[in-house]
Amino acid sequence: RSFHVAVVGATGAVGETMLAILAERDFPVGTLTLLASERSAGGEIEFNGQKVIVQDLASFDPAGVDIALFSAGGGVSREYAPKFAAAGAVVIDNSSAFRYDDDVPLVVSEVNPEQVAKRPRGIIANPNCSTMQMLVALAPLHRRYGIERINVATYQSVSGGGRSALEELGRQTGQLLGFQEIEPQRFPVQIAFNLIPHIDDFLDNGFTKEEMKLVWETQKILGDDSILVNPTAVRVPVFYGHSEAVTIETREKVTVEAARELLAQSPGVEVVDRREAGGYPTPVTHASGTDAVYVGRIREDLSHPRGLNLWIVSDNIRKGAALNAVQLAELVAAETR
Ligand code: A2P
Secondary structure: OOEEEEEEOOOOHHHHHHHHHHHHOOOOEEEEEEEEOHHHOOOEEEEOOEEEEEEEHHHOOOOOOOEEEEOOOHHHHHHHHHHHHHOOOEEEEOOOOOOOOOOOOEOOOOOOHHHHHOOOOOEEEOOOHHHHHHHHHHHHHHHHHOEEEEEEEEEEOHHHHOHHHHHHHHHHHHHHHOOOOOOOOOOOOOOOOOOEOOOOOEOOOOOEHHHHHHHHHHHHHHOOOOOEEEEEEEEOOOOOOEEEEEEEEEOOOOOHHHHHHHHHOOOOEEEOOOOOOOOOOOHHHHHOOOOOEEEEEEEEOOOOOOEEEEEEEEOOOHHHHHHHHHHHHHHHHHHOO
16 A cells, blocks of 8 residues: 655755655655645655645645654644644654653664554654664664663764754855855854854753753663763764764673674664774765664773773764654554555
């Protein structure tokens, strides 16, 4: 059977990649509805060689939609996702609006796919990009060796901030190379040739919300509130692909060889770990535009007997957002075959 699929936020950085991935993976799309704000309603986007007209979400009637992929921000999801679900659609939501609700499953397709079926509200949440790639790599190690604590520093590309963030890095880079003044708009300070240790809002505990997503989402997805996570999230002047320097402390010691062997067989993971120039993954050489979560720089922690260091890189728009959303849609579609 084929499905009536709606993409909410179809004109955005994640939305356009959702469309590309639906086509690449031959998702059984019967009818495709593209939705965005009034600003882009009436525009055309190509899907599988056919032009589809973008419609205004605010005036769209969701009756008949089977699967709705939402990536238009938390406010849009909070208002419209329940309406689509009430009309009978299964909503796969890329925003953080419902991720921490007990009756909304939070699912990484390689880690806890069985949770997709437990959706009393008809809503499934897609995890945060940084948590997503980290857990594709760490879940197999957790199952085998028991992770007690995770120290993570992220190096997050600007595409996580959407189209306007991509444009700002491009614009500032050009301006700086032309010796022009720059004026930060989308980011709080200059992002070109700089690093910003601030993503999403500051919370009362001194961490940012982006950092706490790594704590809350890791515990929820692995179903284990005892896992300790100590995060620092940093925005870097990279267009596509997030990187993470991760140290895990496990109950049972993991050697480098055992970790490489386990990860090499793990779904969604590619080990790139040669100890030579270029023998490690980077956003540009490996992740950008591809589907895997790449792991390299695997080393034993010199300061802890059961510590292991890993460098984890993936395309935040693909596995970190659009690809996982489509994989969740595939799991939903498989229920009715
Ligand atoms: P639009 O292009 O009409 O503004 P990004 O994350 O790349 O900035 O993309 C955000 C996506 O969410 C875009 O497709 C944008 O549509 C859509 N969007 C933003 N606000 C709304 C809204 N109020 N109603 C519907 N779609 C929205």
